[in-house]
Amino acid sequence: MTESHLPAKDRKAMTESPFLVMDRKTTFVRLILSLLLVVASAVASLAQERIGTVTGHVTTTTGEALVNAVVLFTSSQDSTHCFPAVCDGQGRFYQELPLGAYSYRVSYLGSNYTPERNHVEVSKEPTNPLSIVIAPAAQALEEVVVVAKRPFVSYDGGVARYNLLANPAAIGGNLLDGLKLIPGVQMEERGELSVYGFYTLTVAVNGRILRLSPEEVQAYLSSLSVEDAERVELIRHPGPEYGVQSGAVLNIVTKGNPREGLNAFISADASYRRRVSEGGRLRLNYNKDNKRSYIAYQIFDNRRLESLTTTLGADTTSTSPHRGQAMQAGFEWQISPQQLFDIRLHGSLSDEHIDYSRGYHTDMRRMVGAVNLYHYLSADRWAWKSYADYTSSSNHRSYSHSDSELQDWYHYLRLSTNYTYRFTSSLLGLLGVTQNNIWFATHAPTASSGVNERYYESNSSAYVTLRYHKGALDSYGGVQLNYDHRTSQAQGTRLLSDQAVRWQPYLNVAYDIARNHRLALSLQTYYQRPALRDLMPYASYAGFLYRVG
Template sequence: MRHILLLLLVLAFGGVLRAQSPDEAWLEGTLVSKTDKTPLVNAFVVLRTADGADTPFSALTDEKGYFLLKATTGTYRLAGTFVQQTIILRPSLELPAGRLQLGTLPVELTRELEAVVVEGKTPLVRYEGSTLIFGEAAFAKARGGSVLDGLKLIPGLQIEGANKLKLYGISTLAVYIDGRPQRMSQDEVIALLQGMSVSEIAQVELIREPGVEYSGVTTPILNIKRKTRADEGVKGFTSLVGTYHQLFSEQLSTRVNLNYGRSRSYVSYTLGNKRYRETTTLSSGVVDDLRVDPRVSHQVGLGTDLTLGKGHSLGAQFLGNYADERLRFSQGMSNRIKWSNLYATLFHTFRASRWSLQTTAEGSRGSSDLRRDQGAMDVATKDDNRFARIALDFAHRLSSIFTLYAGAEVSRVAVDSRVTNRADELTLREWNIEGYTKLGFRLPKVSGFVGLRIAGEDRKGSLGGGLGDFFRSGSELLTSASLRYAPARDHELSLTHSSSYTRPSYRDLLGYTSVASAAFLRKGNSALRTAYRRGLSLNYTYMRAAQLELSYTDTEDPIVEAMPPMLGGGLVLRRYNLDYSRTLRALLVLPLPLVSQKKFSWLALTILAAQRQWDAGRIETNDYSAALNTQFVQHRHSFSFPSDWTVDLGVTYYSGVLYELYRIQRQWWIDASVSKRMGNLRATLSARDPFNTNIARGSYNPVVNGLAFERNWHSPRLELTISYSWGKKSVKAQDTRARYDDLKRLTTGASEGMNTPAQ
């Protein structure tokens, strides 16, 4: 491990020598609003040629509106972009060698584009390779609602069941806020997003192929960036959600934002009372009827962001979660789970004119108490888990073309589990030491990056009960690269290579048996290995809206759920590694603006996907292999009417799907929602699968003669959401801190392209 750490330090902090050019020129100035003289924070400043073509010479303003831009000598146009508005700062500018100071530049901000944002005529999006970046106007139809309401407007993004955010119905999404992962369960992430106002969103990044800087994350990432400028005073948002899904559920969320001087703070609270039912019927005659009745949860959040000086900021966040859940089964058995978790993070950012450094420290402490009523014998399991991580991320602009990124992190996981019928503990101890480096470049028509990450792990644990110990120590080299080319206006090609890993969770590793339902037992597998995924994708986009993608992924040692034979009969669920899982996929996204008027808009969206999947491996003593062709179709219509009415209608269809070791027959269902905004109040009524057609029928392949199953989620699912925004509304915009959590801002422009042509 010492050699790995030494190599990581070299990657993270290696220097780069460069030569100075004799025709080097520097341009500096400060952008302020012409009306109230407040600084324009994070405005994008760019030099263009005399005929209006873009150049690679660009910069972002800091929290004082100041920018410093490096270029070559010549004659240019100086332009800027702020809040989706393009401004010509200087129609003609002669840039000599040396440093040219422009002083303070008053900017008159018009209302023209804001009218587009209000009416929701042209949602904004731009592409960076396989990453989609949605601007504030993309969520205009969700005004007055929650962040979750806004995310539902992203093409191809949907909520599966009640708590899973999925992309194109294929990939589960990891949620980040301001570049930081939300380390909580899916239920708690959904509750957090329902309690945040969509008005807090500045932009959302949909990172479909996470790079080496994302700690080996396998799934696509949804990175929500909050606004860096805010109205001074107290503002609040309250959301009430009522759901009928054979049983009734309720959730109440309140969030209060306090912005004063150089600080931005918030406090939030969510109370949930959730109930639902699902039934699984097996060909063996077993009927497993599961009711969650009730699941009472509490979530408390505190956060603050402070501007300490120019390019110098400090922030902290605390989240506490508690839940008491009762699971009832048809055979008279039940589980009761009480769990709590406290998460805290502290982050500091320092940004100079050409480089930035971010330090992040985070930790969590959680516990759970599971009591299982098995009739003649009650079994209790108590878990205690601890997590800590510290990370450094560094970015340095080497020139107008090249930017270097580097980082290193160390994390520690500790788990202790106790079962009542065992005299000792089950334990897991894990160290992870990782580092990355990435070099990005940007030219007028060509841009991209190359990067690598080294991931080292040291894991050991005890199975208890005299079953022995397990351990794993090793490292893996992960690479990524992307090349983007814009041959003409409205056209872009990108080629992306990515690699990532998935480590087994401690609940899959530890060797105790717990009741997951009345029909299935769940057993650990300490021999699980880390899964590694490598992918290659070719993407073409037209008008930053329609896209065609061809991709290939190869996963080594994928982790799947299997049903091994059990002495004495019964069904057991246990995780195993296959040898590989390979997919070849074609994806087509077609948005079509049928009507785009001031009072009425109509957008149709069609998503088509076709996939070929190959899996092979060994489950216990049985060889396994499977191949399947899969098709996915989703068609949606979105309407925006006068008086702030919006309507969405959609239908989703899957052909037969191979999910891990389960072969599922075709499925289809309908989604619909209608919303009305009345000043500060917004109401939404939505329905999923009103005809109860989304029933999963299929078979478990490795079993001789197959084990058929049918899972019924007892649709329809009806939901009423009422949101209310309150507090100070008409105040002078203050100079708040600039947020630099995402170090890619050093090379990412703030301008966005329209994904539908204005009419």
């Protein structure tokens, strides 16, 4: 379709400058931001008036600093209000407390100590540092077994953190089955994860998004044991470090101290949906000192029978079988406490045979390869993260109804980096840049015309975020600028050429008005790019159904 054949509103959208659209919205957006900033300032002033700080250090009678000693402050008015502070490597501690009177005691190596003078008054004025001296009892520890009961879920603003091992039904299973036990998490028909059917979940591991198809994400999650996950975070309003997201992010945080040596995880399953499907997985982990590595292999054979009902009648589609295998490998090296390097590889091969009740069938053969690189470097006040992701796939399709073939090629490349700087203990800034590139091509090797369709998309994003967290106040805000460039063509004719600039402001102000009670005001903006199938011509057949897009 050429530009001259487009509807008037589409020609206007393609020719109108995005900067003019931005100017029309500037007044309204400024009004909203001004109102939110006034609210944030008022809440900040309220927080500063109701919160005080207590500092100090804990030592023995010989002057030795007690590392990891816990100083527990208890409100004199309500003994259920307790605030623990953990001592650092020099025995120092820092704690923010609501104004009022408190008593305190020290816990160290399983024993409790109450100093003679153990009361402190927290006011608006700075409190003199506490100097706590105790005489710990000598203990001979031959073996220590620590048993901790963590809740299944805890909340931090808009983030829900789940401890899957707190659910007995998850113990011993793979991570994918454990995720299904989170309230609201559902597996869609196409294999995607969602929350209550409203938010499409983007899966990330340690803050790094898995750039894989829904089936490949399932294979990866199935290769992990529930015991490999420290926690699972459900982020309903993800920040710009996760890219342009209109849904939610499910971030899996792996354990920081995995078991040393070689260990294996084996799982197998069978399911029945009018036909039987089965699969098996093997994962080997090897951890030594500051290095971790793994290799995983999966094989599956899926069969299903589905019916499609239309005004013309019903047609039954069966996939018998959809066989495949996948292999993954990864290596992580904690070079130093301030530097981490990580590489992950993924490869899969699958064959799918689809039968239609009218006697037609389609055969598909798909190969996928992906590599992910990650580097982290930090110092006292700053942290720098860099990502590089590349995915390549080939999909060959053979149609019996027309005795034709199609070959698809897909390439994806992402380069991303972000820099975090802590100005003070309460204020930090985040600056990031991301570049995404997509190439897609379809070729018909047996057709006389040699149908050749191509699509290219480039997305560039830059964002800046400021976050302020002190006492009961937790707030962040910023803006992201996006530049999109897309082109497509079929048989040498250009079908689409589009360039657009869009910007996304965001703001969140949260205040803990009481224990386990948080009030938040949030502004989130997003935009959705058209799906790839909506930008490329296509035709599909299913028995008596013929559809052109």
